[in-house]
Amino acid sequence: MADDKQLNHEEASPLLHQAHPKSQPSLPETPEFLLGWTADGLPLGHASVVGQPMGRAPWNSSICACLGQSDHFCSSDLEVCLLGSVAPCVLYGSNVERLGSAPGTFANHCMPYTGLYIIGNSCFGWNCLAPWFSYPSRTAIRRRFNLEGSCEALNRSCGCCGNILEDEVQREQCESACDLATHVFCHVCALCQEGRELRRRLPHPGFNAQPVLVMIPPSEQTMGREA
Numbered sequence: 001m002a003d004d005k006q007l008n009h010e011e012a013s014p015l016l017h018q019a020h021p022k023s024q025p026s027l028p029e030t031p032e033f034l035l036g037w038t039a040d041g042l043p044l045g046h047a048s049v050v051g052q053p054m055g056r057a058p059w060n061s062s063i064c065a066c067l068g069q070s071d072h073f074c075s076s077d078l079e080v081c082l083l084g085s086v087a088p089c090v091l092y093g094s095n096v097e098r099l100g101s102a103p104g105t106f107a108n109h110c111m112p113y114t115g116l117y118i119i120g121n122s123c124f125g126w127n128c129l130a131p132w133f134s135y136p137s138r139t140a141i142r143r144r145f146n147l148e149g150s151c152e153a154l155n156r157s158c159g160c161c162g163n164i165l166e167d168e169v170q171r172e173q174c175e176s177a178c179d180l181a182t183h184v185f186c187h188v189c190a191l192c193q194e195g196r197e198l199r200r201r202l203p204h205p206g207f208n209a210q211p212v213l214v215m216i217p218p219s220e221q222t223m224g225r226e227a
Contacts, residue, residue, distance in 0.1 A: 080195040131183035149175035
């Protein structure tokens with residue numbers, strides 16, 4: 001009976017409940033939509049080092065700058081424009097190869113794109129199927145290099161889409177939809193813009209050879225005997 005009274009007294013004491021380790025309130029977890037995104041498109045708990053959201057940079061060239069810019073990448077920009085006009089499947093495969101740089105990346109993306117390109121032009125008269133296959137590359141480029149999307153560009157220029165940008169998850173969904181719309185309605189221009197961006201930021205995987213250190217032995221030395 002004495003043990004039962006002591007147990008009832010412990011259960012009735014509020015101080016003992018507060019001191020109990022299991023009854024301590026746990027810290028609330030930060031919702032994922034409040035975390036923000038890193039340059040790789042992953043949630044970031046504390047944003048930047050100083051606690052401020054990471055600012056997204058604009059693209060190096062606009063989507064309408066098909067001939068590129070007058071800098072040291074001008075010849076590459078002309079190559080991108082030519083490939084986008086004549087062989088968009090090759091340009092798309094080259095873009096994904098630079099972005100992924102895994103063996104077989106070019107063929108695994110260029111061949112399906114070519115099939116969808118032929119089917120779309122044969123059955124519907126225009127390339128309406130391949131953009132649905134290629135638009136995720138634009139989203140991957142935007143996330144990897146922390147580039148602003150169409151909604152942020154509209155908000156910066158005319159102040160619209162402000163409510164969408166406040167919610168990070170809703171903003172990302174809207175930006176992905178804009179990436180799809182860009183590839184559907186401005187497909188070749190979108191591929192060229194992505195090609196110019198990647199060529200300014202990433203080298204081609206074929207030029208990533210590691211330097212070889214060559215060891216040259218010392219020449220043979222002879223010691224003369226003094227007379």
